[in-house]
Amino acid sequence: MTEQHHIKLPEGSIEKQTTTLNVGPTHPATHGVFQNIMELDGERIVSAESTVGYIHRAFEKIAERRPLYQITPLTDRLNYCSSPINNMGWHITCEKLLGVQTPKRVDYLRIIIMELARISDHLICNSIVGVDTGAYTGFLYVMQYRELIYEIYEEVCGSRLTTNIGRIGGFERNFTNTAFAKLEKFLNEYPKVLKEFENLFTRNRIFMERTIGGGAISAERALSYGFTGPNLRAAGVDYDVRVHSPYSSYQDFAFIIPVGKTGDNYDRFLVRNEEMWQSLSIIEQAYKKVQEFKGREANVYHADTPEYYLPEKKDVYTKMEALIWHFKIVMGEVDMPKGEVYQSVEGGNGELGFYLISDGGRAPFRLHFRRPCFIYYQAYPELVTGSMLSDAIVTMSSLNLIAGEMDG
Incomplete structure (x- = not known):
């Protein structure tokens, strides 16, 4: 209109x-x-x-009438390009309130899944930036490898996009040999593909002219808006939740925080590309650590928290006690302790936080999602004013604005 x-x-x-x-x-x-x-x-x-608000679903209010497990599918539908990170972030928040300590093997398996989700998120974002500048080939190429990531999800939990992956305390089942084989296939093949993707764009004259200088923001302005994640790091601030507030044993891993200088569309593209390389390194380190577990430890995939961890399905079918606990957990008949916690994780597009207040009932008294996309979008008018209409579309893509996360 x-x-x-x-x-x-x-x-x-x-x-x-x-x-x-x-x-x-x-x-x-x-x-x-x-x-x-x-x-x-x-x-x-x-x-x-x-x-904003066209698909607002009132998730925070819905969560106040749901037990903890029934909130996990709501988190899937925030940033659905990297939904496993949302799931893990929520479960880690619950564990913080409940005082659950997860085994190291669980932490490492979670890191593998979260870093795969980060790669999936970044490859979608950067390939779409390519599409919006007129280059469709890169999108078609890397999307084949998002499919490999989804096959790993599917092997681990049975789902692909909105995964509902994991449980409070760990995973619903151990990773199969097939899952690890698919992971090895991805680790072997994707680096070559990522290198070719970079060769298509990084020094491409047309792409550079369409992105350099567009949507630029200074470090000071980015911080004043509350930017986090790749969009803040592209402006030159090396803030990363995985380093500054480690969770899930991220302190056990060596990786670099890539930063830019100008905070423009080109720098955001470069930062996300480098973060994919760093994620590949983290996954390789985590997979190596997982392989070092022997004996009984090699089969550990959840913490010992029977009040919140669903019994195995075969036990539910054959043992009365397991059936009772399954019913109590699914129907939310276990009271959580009183408390107030905030837990954040490094999501695909920034700091994803969960602020949970419990009054001792079976559902949260209050729950707030810190949605990074909602914060970025406040700056969008400032970033595009004075630019051409076509450049505003590229800026929108490079910010990685996800409507589901914005509206919540």
């Missing part, structure tokens, strides 16, 4: 005309259901106003 306006200028001047354009909520370029009302002078953006 467009609407024309006339700007009144001093007497004797030529009257100037601007156009109001709705980019979204139903527009393929927005990559989600959200709206940008842009005032255009030709193709240059004079001002912009962003609107």
